[in-house]
Amino acid sequence: MGQTVSEKIISKAAGLTEVKPGDVVTCSVDLAMIHDSGGPRRVKQIMEKLGANVWDPNKVVLVSDHFAHNTDSESMKILQLTRDWAKGQKIDNFYDQEGICHIVTPERGHLLPGMFAVGGDSHSPTGGAFGCFMFGVGSTDMLGILVTGKTWVKVPETININWSGSLKQGVVAKDMALRMCAALGMNGGAYQAIQYTGDAVQSLSMTERMTLCNMSAELGAQTGIIAPDEITYEYIREAGGHIEDENNLISDDDANYLIKHEFSANDLEPQVATPHSPANSTEIKNIEKVQVDKFYIGACTGAKLVDLSMAAKILKNNKVAAGKQLTVAPASSKIYNQASENGVMSILTEAGAKLLPPGCGACAGYGAGVLENNEVCLASTARNFQGRMGSSTSHVYLGSPYTVAASAVTGTITDPREFLED
Amino acid sequence: MSGIVWKFGNDINTDVLAPGIYIKEPIQVLATHCLESIDVDFANKVKVGDFVLAGENFGIGSSREQAAQVLKELGVAAVIAKSFGGIFYRNAFNLGLPAVVIKKESNIDAGDCIKLELETGRINNQTKGVEIFAEIVPDNLLGLIKTGGLLGQLEKLKNIPNREYQ
Numbered sequence: 001m002g003q004t005v006s007e008k009i010i011s012k013a014a015g016l017t018e019v020k021p022g023d024v025v026t027c028s029v030d031l032a033m034i035h036d037s038g039g040p041r042r043v044k045q046i047m048e049k050l051g052a053n054v055w056d057p058n059k060v061v062l063v064s065d066h067f068a069h070n071t072d073s074e075s076m077k078i079l080q081l082t083r084d085w086a087k088g089q090k091i092d093n094f095y096d097q098e099g100i101c102h103i104v105t106p107e108r109g110h111l112l113p114g115m116f117a118v119g120g121d122s123h124s125p126t127g128g129a130f131g132c133f134m135f136g137v138g139s140t141d142m143l144g145i146l147v148t149g150k151t152w153v154k155v156p157e158t159i160n161i162n163w164s165g166s167l168k169q170g171v172v173a174k175d176m177a178l179r180m181c182a183a184l185g186m187n188g189g190a191y192q193a194i195q196y197t198g199d200a201v202q203s204l205s206m207t208e209r210m211t212l213c214n215m216s217a218e219l220g221a222q223t224g225i226i227a228p229d230e231i232t233y234e235y236i237r238e239a240g241g242h243i244e245d246e247n248n249l250i251s252d253d254d255a256n257y258l259i260k261h262e263f264s265a266n267d268l269e270p271q272v273a274t275p276h277s278p279a280n281s282t283e284i285k286n287i288e289k290v291q292v293d294k295f296y297i298g299a300c301t302g303a304k305l306v307d308l309s310m311a312a313k314i315l316k317n318n319k320v321a322a323g324k325q326l327t328v329a330p331a332s333s334k335i336y337n338q339a340s341e342n343g344v345m346s347i348l349t350e351a352g353a354k355l356l357p358p359g360c361g362a363c364a365g366y367g368a369g370v371l372e373n374n375e376v377c378l379a380s381t382a383r384n385f386q387g388r389m390g391s392s393t394s395h396v397y398l399g400s401p402y403t404v405a406a407s408a409v410t411g412t413i414t415d416p417r418e419f420l421e422d
Numbered sequence: 423m424s425g426i427v428w429k430f431g432n433d434i435n436t437d438v439l440a441p442g443i444y445i446k447e448p449i450q451v452l453a454t455h456c457l458e459s460i461d462v463d464f465a466n467k468v469k470v471g472d473f474v475l476a477g478e479n480f481g482i483g484s485s486r487e488q489a490a491q492v493l494k495e496l497g498v499a500a501v502i503a504k505s506f507g508g509i510f511y512r513n514a515f516n517l518g519l520p521a522v523v524i525k526k527e528s529n530i531d532a533g534d535c536i537k538l539e540l541e542t543g544r545i546n547n548q549t550k551g552v553e554i555f556a557e558i559v560p561d562n563l564l565g566l567i568k569t570g571g572l573l574g575q576l577e578k579l580k581n582i583p584n585r586e587y588q
């Protein structure tokens with residue numbers, strides 16, 4: 001019986017020649033990624049009590065992003081504890097307030113195709129863009145991994161989502177993700193592995209593929225994965241990653257899929273998710289005129305260089321509507337630097353955008369810029385659950401960076417194509 | 423175990439279980455905000471040994487383990503749902519909180535008193551006098567509950583890193 005990409009990676013990590021969906025197997029972890037919120041502050045004490053150290057410091061990547069640049073004393077304490085732990089555990093791959101873990105980790109060449117990788121964060125399927133089997137776990141699960149280097153998985157079925165055709169102007173990976181949330185629901189992934197295929201996927205840039213895999217979490221999948229190709233290898237080479245064998249990790253022809261879903265990129269329109277679920281997504285033309293107080297371009301899903309460039313394309317020669325607030329939180333310092341060098345950053349700030357330092361910002365309701373009572377926000381983030389970005393009476397809509405930028409100019413939710421027609 | 427049922431709908435997510443704005447607070451404080459955006463009284467009124475019953479996809483969202491930990495903190499004996507978010511499901515067992523899958527939630531209403539037998543999946547609704555069966559919890563996870571969660575298993579490996587625990 002042939003195997004899917006995910007099954008091949010799990011077999012190898014489990015030291016077996018073959019695994020079947022449903023098997024419960026113990027796997028060796030190639031890479032464990034943790035952040036300041038779910039990482040050291042939750043595991044340090046217990047590890048000390050256990051008298052245990054990290055199994056292999058070279059296989060751990062630690063990123064301070066959730067509490068990055070918050071100035072309250074509790075956040076400062078968490079950041080310091082994170083630093084101390086990194087030092088004590090000899091974690092060289094420690095990125096202190098340099099951006100969001102899902103972005104920084106591949107940016108620095110840590111993710112390689114074929115890896116069995118685990119992240120202490122639910123958006124860890126982002127790593128699937130690089131051909132890793134990467135999934136999110138909670139902190140006790142992570143504690144077990146940090147101490148033993150191993151974890152168990154129930155081998156998931158593979159769900160194939162195929163996107164044919166090509167995206168039109170103003171329509172991007174974020175719209176694809178929201179469309180899938182609407183069509184399949186937040187349990188459409190049923191904690192299985194989604195494998196994205198098709199011309200529309202293959203022609204996405206690496207960072208757009210990351211957006212697609214990232215939001216596999218919103219589909220309730222264990223992970224989302226794209227078989228690596230030349231675009232993947234090129235990104236990794238540039239990031240300084242060393243690929244031993246560019247052997248085209250692909251699914252066998254006779255591999256088994258739980259189900260195959262077909263989508264067409266040709267007729268995809270910009271999507272907006274209404275409060276309080278990404279599954280409430282619909283075509284932007286169906287959205288009634290909504291007055292928005294705050295616009296937010298940020299998060300691992302929506303503040304990579306490609307995302308900031310989309311916003312800049314719209315905001316060039318435009319201004320944020322009077323009385324409205326557009327906040328931009330670049331996903332990493334590297335992205336911030338690149339956007340500063342190529343002029344994107346100054347377009348955004350000249351249009352009136354306020355900058356937050358690289359990191360998770362207001363996305364999870366932890367830091368600067370969180371929403372007050374009854375505020376309405378349109379964000380390029382992944383999740384709009386009730387209370388996610390602050391007050392439980394706030395309302396969050398989701399859209400692509402294009403859509404957020406266009407709407408920031410008009411003050412109401414607006415189809416970005418109105419600004420893109422040339 | 424037997425207790426009173428608190429019933430919720432589909433897609434109960436981690437942000438309503440453990441809201442981000444209180445995430446820096448100690449777990450005892452975070453627990454008082456558990457599910458408050460859906461039912462302000464829940465954290466106040468739920469008693470040790472009670473059950474949470476829900477529809478599809480319970481615990482979808484973030485990997486924050488506090489979503490399961492607050493329920494444990496409030497004394498919830500088990501969560502029974504039609505399906506679970508995968509990360510929450512792992513977290514719950516790692517913390518020693520049973521997460522049990524039932525295909526149909528019929529015959530159980532909010533306020534009913536039920537008795538759950540984890541090994542067999544038997545749920546006895548003592549209020550209505552009917553019995554239904556949940557899916558059997560896989561062996562490796564039942565093992566986690568018996569040892570008091572993953573921590574209990576790791577404690578047995580104390581000072582012996584790199585040994586298999588499963």
Ligand code: SF4
Binds near residue numbers: 299
């Ligand atoms: S940016 Fe938001 S979704 Fe991404 S890791 Fe940070 S908190 Fe999570």
